[in-house]
Amino acid sequence: MQFKCANCGGNVVYDPSDGHMKCMSCQSVDTEEVVTQEDSYSCPSCGAKLEINDFTSATKCGYCGAYLIIDEKITYPYGPDLLIPFRFSKEQATELLRKSFKDKLFCPNDFLSERTLENLEGDYIPFWMYSYDTHAVWDGTGEKRRSWRQGDTEYTEISTYHVHREIDIDFNQVPVDASIAMPDAVMDLMEPYEYKDLTKFEPKYMSGYIAETYNQPPDALEARAKSKIDLDTEQWLASTMSGYSALKPMQKVFDHKPTAREFAMMPVWRYVYRYRNKQYEYYINGQTGKVYGKLPKSTTKIWFSTTTLFVALVLLLKALQFLVEVF
Numbered sequence: 001m002q003f004k005c006a007n008c009g010g011n012v013v014y015d016p017s018d019g020h021m022k023c024m025s026c027q028s029v030d031t032e033e034v035v036t037q038e039d040s041y042s043c044p045s046c047g048a049k050l051e052i053n054d055f056t057s058a059t060k061c062g063y064c065g066a067y068l069i070i071d072e073k074i075t076y077p078y079g080p081d082l083l084i085p086f087r088f089s090k091e092q093a094t095e096l097l098r099k100s101f102k103d104k105l106f107c108p109n110d111f112l113s114e115r116t117l118e119n120l121e122g123d124y125i126p127f128w129m130y131s132y133d134t135h136a137v138w139d140g141t142g143e144k145r146r147s148w149r150q151g152d153t154e155y156t157e158i159s160t161y162h163v164h165r166e167i168d169i170d171f172n173q174v175p176v177d178a179s180i181a182m183p184d185a186v187m188d189l190m191e192p193y194e195y196k197d198l199t200k201f202e203p204k205y206m207s208g209y210i211a212e213t214y215n216q217p218p219d220a221l222e223a224r225a226k227s228k229i230d231l232d233t234e235q236w237l238a239s240t241m242s243g244y245s246a247l248k249p250m251q252k253v254f255d256h257k258p259t260a261r262e263f264a265m266m267p268v269w270r271y272v273y274r275y276r277n278k279q280y281e282y283y284i285n286g287q288t289g290k291v292y293g294k295l296p297k298s299t300t301k302i303w304f305s306t307t308t309l310f311v312a313l314v315l316l317l318k319a320l321q322f323l324v325e326v327f
């Protein structure tokens, strides 16, 4: 499907700066009409063949630049339940990135002027959100020690207690990245998202962006959600058992009863630059504005900063010497 302008026939996209739909050609607001396409493999605007893979759910025509949504990838069983809509527009995200480059101490002076932008797109990254009712039981012994001295003898009293804890925890929407192409390490650094902004999915939020459906089914990724909540459960239990010098579990049972599995999409701006024949990628959390990416390092600047440090140390030593001579 495609969102087209009722006034001029141009492509209408979701504008995060005010939450309205905007025509890319005549700038009209909320004039969108939904046009469905017969086949998902060619652009309804210009007829060009679309470059999509098995997971593509929204794309941009490489020929005319129109944004399209692949109908069968946004409906059952591939469609998202929820999403966090983009909150930063392309212009706002570019400004955040420019500021972040300027602050980098070791970035080469000519990087800002010499880099060439290869690609700049807003991507919706697929996530599975797992919810559980957890019942945790911890049963074992705890030791408390008390030491004192009498004359030349030191005494230690060890008291052993039976410790039993049972807690119920509701885990809501524990996120696990369901995209193979997006490195987990990058997504970990993009987090956290503010999940209170999770919104019921509507196709309009995808217009103007690239998106993919989940690459793996929820069963395949559930182990990662469970290892996250195991860790949290351990911490909850530990917080109720302070004051012991040693704890020995005899029985530890975590029962995670699944209550919901939802497919959600999270917004990321992805920038690809080329500088001195090398490609650099930067990511901006499309909701919080958090920036992540590796910049090229300038060896000249690093040398300069080391020298400055050295000079300062020498001056300090000289000053100390002077003080010694005076007294």
Ligand SMILES: [Zn+2]
Pocket: 005, 006, 007, 008, 009, 010, 023, 024, 025, 026, 027, 028
């Ligand atoms: Zn228009």
Ligand SMILES: [Zn+2]
Pocket: 043, 044, 045, 046, 047, 048, 061, 062, 063, 064, 065, 066
């Ligand atoms: Zn096209």
